Each structure stands twice: as structure tokens, then as C-alpha cells.
Amino acid sequence: MSLWKHPVESRANNECHIGMGEPSLLERVAMETVGRCGEDFEVDRIISIAFKKPLSTTEDTDEFGAPVDPAKRVAEHALIYAMYERERNAPAMFQGQRTLDILTDRVKSNFGGTQRMALVVLDQLDDGRLTAARVLPFLKHPDVSVSRTAAWVIGHHPEWGPDLVEHFREALAAVEPGAGSEAERERLTEQLARLAQSEAIQQLLAETAGSGAETAQVVALRAMQQSGLAATPSVWLDRVSAMLPQASEPGQLAAVDAIAQWRMPKEGHAELKAALVTVAGNKDSADTLRLKALQVASPLDAVDIALLQTLVTWTQADPELGLRREAVQVLGLAKLQPAQQASLLPLLGELGPLELPLLLPAFRDGEVALGSQLVERLADAPGVKGIRVDQL
Structure with a gap:
């Protein structure tokens, strides 16, 4: 040397x-x-x-x-x-x-x-x-x-913020649907996700998710999902809450996937949870999307009659559809009224050892009479062998 x-x-x-x-x-x-x-x-x-x-x-x-x-x-x-x-x-x-x-x-x-x-x-x-x-x-x-x-x-180079916003605004506007441009969309998504620490990029992603064309909207939401930020920007929470109920199904699915990866504030976000429940209540949407929205929104503070019936129906679906276990989990975490808790007792005889333990929390804080019925039904339940002693 x-x-x-x-x-x-x-x-x-x-x-x-x-x-x-x-x-x-x-x-x-x-x-x-x-x-x-x-x-x-x-x-x-x-x-x-x-x-x-x-x-x-x-x-x-x-x-x-x-x-x-x-x-x-x-x-x-x-x-x-x-x-x-x-x-x-x-x-x-x-x-x-x-x-x-x-x-x-x-x-x-x-x-x-x-x-x-x-x-x-x-x-x-x-x-x-x-x-x-x-x-x-x-x-x-x-x-x-x-x-x-x-x-x-x-x-x-945070000082390049204005130049970056202009560049990516044009890139998002030019993004095209279809399999032919999938690689370009993935690259744009990756780049935006890596730059999401920038407040200017955060604002651009929020704007695009809130009002962009469907393809650009999905790119922005996926970038939000992959950003890995330690704290989710409030502008994302607010914009996605507003766009979620009106978005197309691909946009809703991308939004739900993004929310599932976000770090939520300790106090939660009531508007976002309400928007997720609204998506789940749309009978015209795919069951997988509706159930995923409920999983992300869990624990639910309340469950209306129609939604409760939908969840019960999903618990009885073909296991290969991938709905059963997830629906049971949502029910187990939800805050239910006494009458709703009682309506779930018949499920105890239908669930297997992998699902029954997930439903038990739904009966917490129940009345004495409900507890007696619960113990009686568990005695003959086929899934009782999946319950740990500390869960009883």
C-alpha cells in the first residue's frame, strides 16, 4: 500500500x-x-x-x-x-x-x-x-x-422534498393497470415505501390514496403498507378513513392490508374502525374482504344483529374457504350483549379443538345462568380437548 x-x-x-x-x-x-x-x-x-x-x-x-x-x-x-x-x-x-x-x-x-x-x-x-x-x-x-x-x-436528502413530490406525482399519474406494467408498479411502490419517512412523500401518498385513480390509489396504499414507519402519520389515518367506504374493492383490499401493518396510536382511531366495519357490512363485497376488515378492526366494541348473523354463518363455512377460524376469532374478541352471548351457545357443539378455544372469550363477564349453560355444553363439545385448563 x-x-x-x-x-x-x-x-x-x-x-x-x-x-x-x-x-x-x-x-x-x-x-x-x-x-x-x-x-x-x-x-x-x-x-x-x-x-x-x-x-x-x-x-x-x-x-x-x-x-x-x-x-x-x-x-x-x-x-x-x-x-x-x-x-x-x-x-x-x-x-x-x-x-x-x-x-x-x-x-x-x-x-x-x-x-x-x-x-x-x-x-x-x-x-x-x-x-x-x-x-x-x-x-x-x-x-x-x-x-x-x-x-x-x-x-x-430531505432538502430534495419538493423535487421528489413533483417527480412521484407525475409517476403516480402515469401508472397504468394491467399485467404488462406490474413490474413498474412494484418498483414505484418500493421506492415510495423507502421514502415514506419524508413528510412531503407522506402527504403525497395520503392525497393519492384519498382521491387518485384506482391503480395509483392501490400503489400508494401498498407503499403505505410497506413503509414500516414507527408511527403512522395522522394524515394517513384520516384520509384512509374517509376513502375506505367509497373505494372500489381493489382499493378497499389494499387499504385493509395497509391498515393491518400500521402501528396504531394508543388511543386508537374511531373513524378508521368505523370505516372498516362499514366495509364489512357491505353484502355485495367478497366475504374474504369483509372478514379481513373485521379482523383488522378487532376487538369490536359492538356487533349489530346482521353482522352477528354473518359471522355465525362464516363459522359454519367450509374450512377450505378460510373463513371459519377467522370468524370465530372475531367473535371471541368482540364485546357482546348477554342475548348475543346466549345465541352463540349452539356453536360450542359444532367447533373443533382448534376453533373452540378462540370462541370462549366471547362469554366473558356473562351472567351466572349463562355460565352454567356454558359448562353444560362444554361437557359434550367435540372441541373441548383443545381447551387449556387456565381457559376454564
Whole structure:
């Protein structure tokens, strides 16, 4: 490594070790030394190595665009470090122009290695040359490693908020339905989810979920679902509460899936729970959607007669439909009136050992007479063997 202080000698010693097949320790050290030398000659060699990288896939890269393979990750880091050192140590000769050329002229290249590395280098230099306008086009790059790297760079530049909103507003407006554009929708969803820490993006997602076209609405809701925020923005809770009852079935399903992943405030959100119950009460909707809405809304503070009857019907459905166990669970968590509790007693003789324990909480705080009937029916219930002693 001391050769970097003597560029003439180091050129001959290191050039022969770069780009010779699979990355090795010697090649990585050589690349780092080349970067430290600060001579323009070696830059072409570094770039040519990066361009040997084929298109990456979602399986090849992590969420930030880096290789998942440890050896490739270390080798790429050496390349990035060489480019970084080359840029940092020779500003008079290089001045980032080669890196900028890579970014601007080779966006449509079939090889994404150089673009990803150039993005990382410019981001780490942090000298103002990397702007939102320069990075945003890379979000649509065909190489997953490049698009994810661009999203990672954008994610720690909150000052780019206005530019991001305009870009993604246009992207959401242009999103199309159909299987042909599914990959583009998934990529847009992933990018929005990663940027959801931004208040500007949070507001855009809320607006789109509340009033966007169905396809854009679903993309926004899925981004909300995948965001993984520690606290759910109040604007999401309010907008989704308002849109949920009027949305199309695909929009309602996406909203319910999103709500299921959100961290709810300690005090809950009464309007959102009411909207979920409204969705569940629509007899024209699919049973799976209705039941999922009730699961997310649970525990229910009250159950009307029609909804109670619907839940009881689902407990008697064919197990292969996937409704029975979930319906029993919703009933078990709900707060029921004494007459409603009594109406569930016949179910005790119909449920198996996997379902009966889930229904027992529905009889909590019941009257003495109800308790006596409960014990009597449990004695002959086929599912009683699934009940633990501490549940009685």
C-alpha cells in the first residue's frame, strides 16, 4: 500500500492485477492503490471493470442496491473506494467530470455497475454536484442495483422534498393497470415505501390514496403498507378513513392490508374502525374482504344483529374457504350483549379443538345462568380437548 506515494512505480505494479477474473484480495488492494495514486490514466481501467457487471436482479442486491454476495460486495467496495480516492486526491485534473459523464451519458447502458458506483461516490463527496434532477432519472433504471441505490441516495436528502413530490406525482399519474406494467408498479411502490419517512412523500401518498385513480390509489396504499414507519402519520389515518367506504374493492383490499401493518396510536382511531366495519357490512363485497376488515378492526366494541348473523354463518363455512377460524376469532374478541352471548351457545357443539378455544372469550363477564349453560355444553363439545385448563 505504500506504493500509492510513488505513482509511477505503482502504475506498473497495480495495473496488471486489476480486472483479472474473479475479485481477489490482491485485486482489491490494487484497485484501492490505483485510486490513491491520483492519475487520470487508471480511471478508464476502473470504469471498464465496473462495466463488466451484468444487470442485477432483486435476488442479487439488498434493499440499498449493494450485492448480497459477500465477495462481490467487498470487491465493489474496493472499486467505489478507488473511484472516490481518485476523485478526492486529484481535483485539479479530474474534477468529477468523468463521473458526471457516466451519470449523464450512460443512463441507458445495459451495465449498471458504473452508474451505481458513481452515484455512491458523488453522494459521499457531498460537494453539491449531486442534485435531485440528476438522481431522479435513475429510479427508472433497468438495473435493480442502480434504481435502489438512487432511492437510497434520495432517502437521505430531505432538502430534495419538493423535487421528489413533483417527480412521484407525475409517476403516480402515469401508472397504468394491467399485467404488462406490474413490474413498474412494484418498483414505484418500493421506492415510495423507502421514502415514506419524508413528510412531503407522506402527504403525497395520503392525497393519492384519498382521491387518485384506482391503480395509483392501490400503489400508494401498498407503499403505505410497506413503509414500516414507527408511527403512522395522522394524515394517513384520516384520509384512509374517509376513502375506505367509497373505494372500489381493489382499493378497499389494499387499504385493509395497509391498515393491518400500521402501528396504531394508543388511543386508537374511531373513524378508521368505523370505516372498516362499514366495509364489512357491505353484502355485495367478497366475504374474504369483509372478514379481513373485521379482523383488522378487532376487538369490536359492538356487533349489530346482521353482522352477528354473518359471522355465525362464516363459522359454519367450509374450512377450505378460510373463513371459519377467522370468524370465530372475531367473535371471541368482540364485546357482546348477554342475548348475543346466549345465541352463540349452539356453536360450542359444532367447533373443533382448534376453533373452540378462540370462541370462549366471547362469554366473558356473562351472567351466572349463562355460565352454567356454558359448562353444560362444554361437557359434550367435540372441541373441548383443545381447551387449556387456565381457559376454564
